[in-house]
């Protein structure tokens with residue numbers, strides 16, 4: 001699984017952090033998403049897919 005995020009689209013809602021806190025974080029100053037792990041292990045795949053589906057800005061892209 002490979003993840004990319006589009007920080008320009010992100011509206012800082014924080015849903016991704018709630019769904020997968022080991023993979024996503026938010027920038028201190030404005031809440032924009034920060035990708036902590038672009039290739040997380042298989043056991044986090046379900047959380048990552050949930051995060052992507054919950055993102056209101058469609059800023060999370062998952063391959064594999």
Ligand code: SF4
Pocket residue numbers: 005009010011012013014015016017024026031032033051054055056057058059060
């Ligand atoms: S869920 Fe989407 S819009 Fe919200 S912080 Fe994460 S990437 Fe940004």
